[in-house]
Amino acid sequence: MLNFVLRRILLAIPTLIFISLVIFLLLEASPGDPLGDVPLTVPPEVREKMREALGLGQEWYIRYFLWLKQFFWVEPLHWFDQIFGTSFSQGMQRIISFQTRSPAFDVIAQRLPQTLTVVGMSYVIGVMIALPIGIISAYRQYSWFDQIGTFISMVGFSLPTFFTGVVLIIVFGIKLQWFPSIYDTTHRVTDWDSFVVQVRQMVMPVTVLALYNAAQISRFMRASMLDNLRQDYVRTARAKGLSEKVVVLKHVLRNSLIPVVTVIALGLPTVFGGAIITEQVFKVNGLGQLLILAINSNDIPMVMTLTFIFAILIVTFTLIADLLYGFLDPRIRYD
Amino acid sequence: MTELNANTPLPLVPEPLPPSRGQLREIWRQFRTHRGAMVGLVVFVLILLLVGIGPLIWRIDPTYVDFRARNLGFSAAHPLGTDQLGRDTLARMMAGGRISLSVGLVAMAIALTLGSLIGLLSGYFRRLDAPLMRVTELFLALPLLPLLLLMVTLFREPLGKSLGPAGGTFLLIVIAIGATSWMQTARIVRGDVLGLKQREFITAAQSIGTSELRMLTRHVLPNVISPIMVAATLGIATAIITESALSFLGLGFPPDFPTWGRLLFDAIDQMQMYPWRVILPGMFISLAVLSVNYIGDGLRDAMDPRIRGR
Numbered sequence: 189m190l191n192f193v194l195r196r197i198l199l200a201i202p203t204l205i206f207i208s209l210v211i212f213l214l215l216e217a218s219p220g221d222p223l224g225d226v227p228l229t230v231p232p233e234v235r236e237k238m239r240e241a242l243g244l245g246q247e248w249y250i251r252y253f254l255w256l257k258q259f260f261w262v263e264p265l266h267w268f269d270q271i272f273g274t275s276f277s278q279g280m281q282r283i284i285s286f287q288t289r290s291p292a293f294d295v296i297a298q299r300l301p302q303t304l305t306v307v308g309m310s311y312v313i314g315v316m317i318a319l320p321i322g323i324i325s326a327y328r329q330y331s332w333f334d335q336i337g338t339f340i341s342m343v344g345f346s347l348p349t350f351f352t353g354v355v356l357i358i359v360f361g362i363k364l365q366w367f368p369s370i371y372d373t374t375h376r377v378t379d380w381d382s383f384v385v386q387v388r389q390m391v392m393p394v395t396v397l398a399l400y401n402a403a404q405i406s407r408f409m410r411a412s413m414l415d416n417l418r419q420d421y422v423r424t425a426r427a428k429g430l431s432e433k434v435v436v437l438k439h440v441l442r443n444s445l446i447p448v449v450t451v452i453a454l455g456l457p458t459v460f461g462g463a464i465i466t467e468q469v470f471k472v473n474g475l476g477q478l479l480i481l482a483i484n485s486n487d488i489p490m491v492m493t494l495t496f497i498f499a500i501l502i503v504t505f506t507l508i509a510d511l512l513y514g515f516l517d518p519r520i521r522y523d
Numbered sequence: 524m525t526e527l528n529a530n531t532p533l534p535l536v537p538e539p540l541p542p543s544r545g546q547l548r549e550i551w552r553q554f555r556t557h558r559g560a561m562v563g564l565v566v567f568v569l570i571l572l573l574v575g576i577g578p579l580i581w582r583i584d585p586t587y588v589d590f591r592a593r594n595l596g597f598s599a600a601h602p603l604g605t606d607q608l609g610r611d612t613l614a615r616m617m618a619g620g621r622i623s624l625s626v627g628l629v630a631m632a633i634a635l636t637l638g639s640l641i642g643l644l645s646g647y648f649r650r651l652d653a654p655l656m657r658v659t660e661l662f663l664a665l666p667l668l669p670l671l672l673l674m675v676t677l678f679r680e681p682l683g684k685s686l687g688p689a690g691g692t693f694l695l696i697v698i699a700i701g702a703t704s705w706m707q708t709a710r711i712v713r714g715d716v717l718g719l720k721q722r723e724f725i726t727a728a729q730s731i732g733t734s735e736l737r738m739l740t741r742h743v744l745p746n747v748i749s750p751i752m753v754a755a756t757l758g759i760a761t762a763i764i765t766e767s768a769l770s771f772l773g774l775g776f777p778p779d780f781p782t783w784g785r786l787l788f789d790a791i792d793q794m795q796m797y798p799w800r801v802i803l804p805g806m807f808i809s810l811a812v813l814s815v816n817y818i819g820d821g822l823r824d825a826m827d828p829r830i831r832g833r
Contacts, residue, residue: 203664218677346813348764350771351805358798464668465768479669480772483676498666
């Protein structure tokens, strides 16, 4: 087991380095100029100085290794210093965003809470809705509940989030005026009233994302339950006189959850990607919106860092899903 | 009784029909019993007809600007109204659907060809298996939507200059979507090919000296065609959604070339006054994707009796 984990982690390192190289080369091949917004009156030699100040003067491989060093060595050292009050990273250059001229990780740390509250909340709610629907749908296959449930999950899975989001804004934001259509990130929760305001502005984005996640997960839950309900051990459990509740909620549910849990783990990083669109619809200034801003303004270090963080999330959660699978299902062997 | 059965093949006769035809008919018979899939098929064909031959009947140019007929509601002259420049919404919907659906179809075709090829090769040739699967895993670990955004923003202008704004964007989006969505197909095809290699008829074909190319095209490929077809339908759906998501983020086609996603994006500013302009393109996207997904569901059920009804 430990051997397997170590091997997988070792394999993940070249994967991640390769991905970072791909992203870097893609950015390198791009014709966009980070100095595009600088007025034309600036003389060429000053412009050249500015390029060098941004670190663009060197060859691409030098800049790539510099970035790797900054990401894997300087940034962790800096965070270590922050926590323990040491000064290992003194005088070392952190990853600087072209747009804000401040360290990219500081901007990301500012944006992270917004994404986590909205996206995280919607994923939790989505899972909580999806599991019971999947279970009941499978147990009462072809009943009206199942018919409606599968239809709604098919719809939720097919409707793009930018459409459901906009429809919700039109209906509840504009016509009924129940919820604000723009998410106010400067809002601070201090007392009960401000908490209510926070909840009200979270309702719509969370609903959109939760519907989308619930649709996918409930389909998996239903399929997995149906798989297990037909197994011989279920018949045995019923034959020895266990109550229906115990059979379904203990024997079948536990076994059906194995693949679903891994699907939930695998879906977590893609939620960050999918949230790019929802954040744009509701003007939540989270990580997704930060990425789009950075792409539009040729902020190479920021794009590189953000995309790479997404890649790390995907690789990590794939690993977690694999490990969970073996942990939950002892029949899986790693050697 | 005998007359009734004359048209249907008797189950006892050992394969009297050419296998491919009988199989297709059986799949169609199963497919027809899936109600959602049939409705999906009808809706999808209707949408195809609307965008395919609709512009031949409804002959208003989607880019024709008529300032005297701005912001009209539903009427006989403009069944779906006009936009802020007096362009006919129905004509724009049809033109947009043409682009959106062709992006979906072409991107799916690219992803499918790539995925099937890689799946076939890695499943059939043992030496290629490990490296090709490594590549597949690498692609699965890529953050796809951010990378798509990146590719489109970075290469839209240079490609647009050399191939014209519409042609360049079309090529870019189609290739970008195709190159980032072949992995599932490759995995499924590889798994099926691996299973297939254990079967007797493959050994038999090998023993009479069939060439590798003929083995692949004549014996292996026809037997993995069903998962490929299912992947194809689902691929169309994701490609349509991805294209409209890119357009929605303002990174798709230039404004003169309407796609459903672009129409939705352009209408966001006026959604307070004219909510229909947002809802119509969104409805078309959703209907197309929903119908394609149902067709995929029905196909999967029809082709694999073990998972029927799931």
